[in-house]
Amino acid sequence: MVRAKTHVYGDNIDTDRIIAGKYTKTLDMSTLAAHVLEDLDPKFRERMQIGDVLVAGHNFGTGSSREQAPIALKTAGVSVVIARSFARIFYRNAINIGLPVVEVANHQIEQGHEVEVDLSAGIVINHSTGEKYTATVMPRVMIDILQAGGLINYLKIHNDYQL
């Protein structure tokens, strides 16, 4: 369960704007976090508090396969990403590294709203407006990977994929 303030962006936020290619050649996660969303919103790092929720429109994470994109968001302290839809590699990467991603096709969440996300129930409540949304249901294997905290832990626990 997460309850936090939102930072809201639009459609087609690509991985270059989540973390530019010039910063991705590193294993230092704090460097990634320091430059997260830099070209999209230079003030993001100043405004955000640990645990805040990132909200976007359609096709969040389009573009590159760089896992540095969800790693940068997670390391910066983003607790959940809610979007109307996600690009497929980003979506899978986020789950694999244990960053919760929630698809809510019809959300009307705005900047600064306070939302509550119940990951296991797949419910998002917007406390600023009273609206309640149901998230798209993930395949069981993805829920299990997320609950394990990512693919590495999942495979350590299960030893193999279980569909």
Next chain:
Amino acid sequence: MGQTLAEKLISSHAGRTVHAGELAIVSVDGVMTTDATGPFTLQAFHELGGKSLWDAEKVSIILDHATPAPNERISNLHQMLRDFAQDMGCHFYDVGEGICHQLMVENEHVKPGDIFLGADSHTPTYGALNAFSAGVGSTDLAAVMLTGKTWLKVPETIQIELVGELPAGLSAKDIILHLVGKVGIAGATYMSVEFTGETIHDFTLASRMVLANMAAEMGAKAGLVDPTGLDLWYDFTPTLADCDANYVQKHTVHVSELKPQVAIPHLPSDVHDIDTIGEVKVNQAFIGSCTNARLEDLQMAAQVLRGKKIASGVRLLIAPASRKVFNDALADGTVSILSEAGATFMTSGCGPCVGTLGGIPADGDVIISSTNRNFRGRMGNPNALIYLSSPAVVAASALTGEITHPAEVMDSAKTWEIR
């Protein structure tokens, strides 16, 4: 019920017949990772407890994204990948050998009928080879390196039928840009895109790779080209879609009606006919990337620029797709034509396309590029404007200093002299 290409290729690796929407665990025939995604891949591999690869013959590591290393940090990451490849005995391609996707195809690490995964979003390129290939992230790739398998959802398929002959001065890039514009940047998310029709029957492997490559810009998991007419240097058994396969969408494109296509900043799907974008002056022109830097691309550019000089004030940069491409272009005189016209040749690799090194634009610069993405900041500067086009349009634009239809500057634009 009949099967699409994706359904057939996945079924043959899942040990059972599958259709769109089903989840499957599949055996994987090969994987690759690069200096962009490789360090995190190795980290995940070690965290998984990996001591050895599931099959060293099926794993490739390529240094191509920031090559040669521009600083000690990246140089040390390169060394870490070199050391790992040596310890594990897998295939390794060092700085300057070429772009990962080109090397996987040239060196037969991926072949028709395979399932191949790459830690790079343009891995769908091998759909040109009649293989099912998809991009994944570092952790997914590390898991395959250890286990030799992955799980996936069998994608639905959009069928694209291409009919007619391309007009003078156009090439496969104009078709795929048109389609990205039509289907949209997310129009094929989670799906496979199947290219078929008479137009592609005499397409080279290189041209087919252009189509499959930019299926990624529609959000697709895979881009599969009907292998009819596919001419390879080795024998293979083609996999064909069934006539009664189920498609979620079908589009037909009459390619003879196309004009050169240009994607304007900052989205690859914001595609327009070249004659509708007005006068666009350019500062830099780039021919490179896994999309358009193969021999035929350089030959088309040379046909535009033969005996001419690029406009003053324009920088024309060329990064061939691989050392083999560069050597072939040297041998047939293509490099001389381009160099004499004023082109600067760069390391075979991804640097300028992805903004990691080489050709970083200045604030306000306008770039015409044969690459695949024009997101803000893509080439390393968020204050630059990137336009995407075919290599011929890039060459013609370098010649005049503004975005130009190749036929306007060619003596004979009727046919491409692809050798």
